[in-house]
Amino acid sequence: MTATCELLYSGADWTFEAIDRVYAAIDEIAKTELKLDLYPTQIEVITSEQMLDAYASIGMPLMYRHWSFGKRLLQDEALYRRGARGLAYEIVINSNPCICYIMEENTMTMQTLVIAHAAFGHNHFFKNNHLFQQWTDASGIIDYLAFARRFIADCEVQHGSVAVERVLDAAHSLMGQGVHRYPKARPLDLKRERQRELSRRRHEEETYNELWRTVPGQTGVPRGLDTLAKRRQALNLPEENLLYFLEKRAPKLQPWQREILRIVRVLAQYFYPQRQTKMMNEGAATYTHYRIMNRLYEQGRITDGAMLEFLHAHTSVVFQPEFDDPRYAGLNPYALGFAMMEDIVRIAENPTDEDRQWFPEIAGRGEAIELLKTAWENYRDESFILQYLSPRLIRRMRLFKIHDDAEQPHLLVDSIHDERGYRSVRSALARQYDVARVDPDIQIVDVDLAGERKLILQHRVEDGILLDLNEARPVLHHLADLWGYPVELVEIDATTDAVLKRHEEVGPRREIS
Numbered sequence: 169m170t171a172t173c174e175l176l177y178s179g180a181d182w183t184f185e186a187i188d189r190v191y192a193a194i195d196e197i198a199k200t201e202l203k204l205d206l207y208p209t210q211i212e213v214i215t216s217e218q219m220l221d222a223y224a225s226i227g228m229p230l231m232y233r234h235w236s237f238g239k240r241l242l243q244d245e246a247l248y249r250r251g252a253r254g255l256a257y258e259i260v261i262n263s264n265p266c267i268c269y270i271m272e273e274n275t276m277t278m279q280t281l282v283i284a285h286a287a288f289g290h291n292h293f294f295k296n297n298h299l300f301q302q303w304t305d306a307s308g309i310i311d312y313l314a315f316a317r318r319f320i321a322d323c324e325v326q327h328g329s330v331a332v333e334r335v336l337d338a339a340h341s342l343m344g345q346g347v348h349r350y351p352k353a354r355p356l357d358l359k360r361e362r363q364r365e366l367s368r369r370r371h372e373e374e375t376y377n378e379l380w381r382t383v384p385g386q387t388g389v390p391r392g393l394d395t396l397a398k399r400r401q402a403l404n405l406p407e408e409n410l411l412y413f414l415e416k417r418a419p420k421l422q423p424w425q426r427e428i429l430r431i432v433r434v435l436a437q438y439f440y441p442q443r444q445t446k447m448m449n450e451g452a453a454t455y456t457h458y459r460i461m462n463r464l465y466e467q468g469r470i471t472d473g474a475m476l477e478f479l480h481a482h483t484s485v486v487f488q489p490e491f492d493d494p495r496y497a498g499l500n501p502y503a504l505g506f507a508m509m510e511d512i513v514r515i516a517e518n519p520t521d522e523d524r525q526w527f528p529e530i531a532g533r534g535e536a537i538e539l540l541k542t543a544w545e546n547y548r549d550e551s552f553i554l555q556y557l558s559p560r561l562i563r564r565m566r567l568f569k570i571h572d573d574a575e576q577p578h579l580l581v582d583s584i585h586d587e588r589g590y591r592s593v594r595s596a597l598a599r600q601y602d603v604a605r606v607d608p609d610i611q612i613v614d615v616d617l618a619g620e621r622k623l624i625l626q627h628r629v630e631d632g633i634l635l636d637l638n639e640a641r642p643v644l645h646h647l648a649d650l651w652g653y654p655v656e657l658v659e660i661d662a663t664t665d666a667v668l669k670r671h672e673e674v675g676p677r678r679e680i681s
Contacts, residue, residue, distance in 0.1 A: 176469045182276040187211070190280045194288060197463050202456065202537055204292040207306065208265040211287060213272050220245050222259050222269060229267060230313035232320040232431070234336050260286035262294040262442070264306040277474045281481060284460040289453030296545045297448075299441035309438060316431045323424050335425050338646035339411060339432035345610055346411030346436040396614060406611040406626075410647065411436070413612050419621070420652035429650070444548040444603050451505015452544050458482060458506070488565070499597075504565075508552070511561045512539055522559060549601035557597065559590045569596045574632075605630060609662070621653040622673070628662040634669055635659065644674040652676055 176193055177186040191211070198204045214222070224241035225231035257278055261267040268287040270279055294300050305312075324332045339346075399405070407413045411433040415426045442449070461482075465475045488503040489496040512530070515523045516539050519531035530539055543552060562585065569583035569592050583592035599605055609628040616622040625647075627635055640657065648655040657671040 174469070175471065176280070176464070177276045177474075178471065180275040180277070182274065182279050184213075186276055187213075187279055187283070190276075191283060191287070193464060193469055194280070194284050194460055197460050198284075198288045198292075198456075201463065202459065203541075204288060204456070205296055206266070206288065206291045207263075207295050209287045209291060210265045210267045211283065212267065212269050214269050215272055219259070219269065219271055228313055229261065230310065230317055232317045232336075233324075234340070235333065236340065258282035258286045260290045260294075261309075262300060262304060262306055262438075263309050264295075266291040266294065266306075267310075275477065277470070277477045278481065280464070280470070280474075281457055281461060281478055284457035285453045288460065289456030290449060292456070292541075293445070293449050293452045293544055296541070297441070297445060297548075298546055299444055299548055303441050304438055312434065316435075319427065319431070323428065327424065332428070334649070335428045336432070338650050339429050341643045341646040342410050342414075342650075343432060343436045344607060346409060346433045347440045348409050348412070348437065349440075349604055399614060399617065403615060405615075406613045408609070408611045409433070410610070410612065414647075414650045417615075418651050421650065440603075441548075444550075447501040447505045447549045447601060448544065448547065448552050449505075450501045451507075451509050452540070454482075454486065454502050454506040455509035455540070507561055507565065508556055509540060511558055512536065512543065512556055515558065520560070526558060527556075550598045550603075553598040553601060554594060557594045559585070559587075562590055562593055567593050567597065569593050608635060610657075623647070623651050623653065623655045625655065625657045627657060627659040629659050629668055630662050632661075632668075637671075640671065641674065644671065645677055648674050648676045 176189045177183075191209075198206070220241055222229075224237045224244065231237065257271055257274055259269040261269075266287065268283070268291075270282050270286075274282065294306065300306070320332060320336075403413075403417065411429050414421070415429040415433065418426075421429070461470070461475070461478050464470045470478075486500070486503045486506045488500050513536040515527050515531050516533050516536040519527070524531040533539070543556065547555060568581055568585070568589070571580040571582040573580070583589040583596070609630070611626055611628070612623060613626045614624040616624065635657075644655050644657060654673050654675045656673045658667060659669040659671070660667055
């Protein structure tokens with residue numbers, strides 16, 4: 169091996185000059201060899217205390233105040249001080265410029281690894297994946313967070329911290345049901361959102377909603393809303409985004425409370441693509457840092473000792489415990505993601521006959537990096553697995569499918585390593601990464617305008633899995649607090665529409681205002 173350049177650093181200690189040299193070397197490889205398309209990058213070196221603070225505020229550089237963030241900080245700090253958990257080597261933010269936090273406790277080799285991983289791998293994925301392009305505004309998120317923090321702080325001064333906390337508590341409990349699962353025609357412009365807040369407030373104060381003309385308990389409904397079909401048309405029902413419906417339709421909320429619901433809803437929507445692409449995102453970043461670190465070593469720019477340190481860290485990241493290992497917690501997204509990226513490269517460059525049968529479009533085609541980037545741009549976890557999980561990788565990871573029938577005393581292995589089994593395993597694994605199936609499908613389906621304005625929700629049950637009553641009931645209370653009137657939840661079979669469970673009606677515990 170012949171060194172083409174001088175060493176970028178020597179020893180474990182990092183300096184800002186060494187980080188600058190490393191960044192320039194990585195940038196050259198990323199743009200000339202991998203041809204990554206990147207946001208401008210802002211790298212910040214932070215302490216462990218600052219990293220804990222970033223954990224508490226869901227990884228964002230700015231965040232409004234809420235007691236849950238302080239609770240999370242105390243829990244994480246206590247575990248860290250006792251040595252019961254470590255901290256991430258980095259945090260990266262989907263923003264433009266892309267903000268990358270790296271820990272000051274890292275060695276220089278680890279700084280090199282996390283810069284390649286986050287500032288280049290995640291950066292490229294954030295900028296180019298279609299879900300992030302459709303759902304997020306990377307250029308506006310920091311300004312919007314500053315607006316949100318300032319707005320909620322002003323609300324605390326004007327209305328009291330207790331009143332603001334009640335709204336945030338209720339909104340946070342519904343955050344998982346506060347997203348649109350299908351993209352709008354135009355992505356949200358977060359910079360314009362800050363400017364539109366005052367006009368939205370004036371509009372709410374100036375308009376009168378015909379839907380609430382009747383008094384609760386009064387007979388009759390507003391003209392033209394006497395049938396379910398007409399009410400659904402007027403209220404745009406069914407509606408899966410509960411926060412959106414409450415923001416627009418809750419009769420008792422004040423304008424400032426509606427704006428808080430909107431802030432929480434915008435943040436929930438901002439993080440929704442990350443939930444759908446966790447495995448792909450980490451796999452892309454891990455593959456990127458693996459290629460870059462190996463290239464730096466081939467060029468003679470890092471030492472043998474640095475390479476061994478990198479390999480130790482890398483193998484720890486992609487380690488997949490066996491099912492009977494005490495450390496097992498499901499499939500490691502880094503392990504599965506990295507393995508699939510490497511497997512796509514293998515199929516493109518050195519395919520087997522089996523690969524040619526299963527993947528005729530890419531087998532032996534070459535251009536592996538371009539294939540990977542195309543996949544990173546156009547898929548999410550579920551569709552990526554359906555498209556690219558190969559029989560060879562299924563065998564290597566020893567995956568098989570078990571049929572678990574609660575009414576039977578034994579588990580049944582119903583998909584093994586044959587052609588039908590491979591397809592069944594691939595489909596079953598993909599379903600586990602489908603956020604739309606993992607999250608309960610809860611929709612607002614009707615409002616009792618003729619009676620006590622009861623809000624009626626349905627949970628469309630998949631695979632017979634009902635909601636946990638201990639978790640559902642407190643959330644229904646929060647929902648009723650925001651709505652201002654009773655709430656009823658019915659669980660129905662998604663296939664037959666048969667009623668499986670009717671939850672007890674829940675009324676508001678207190679005025680949210």
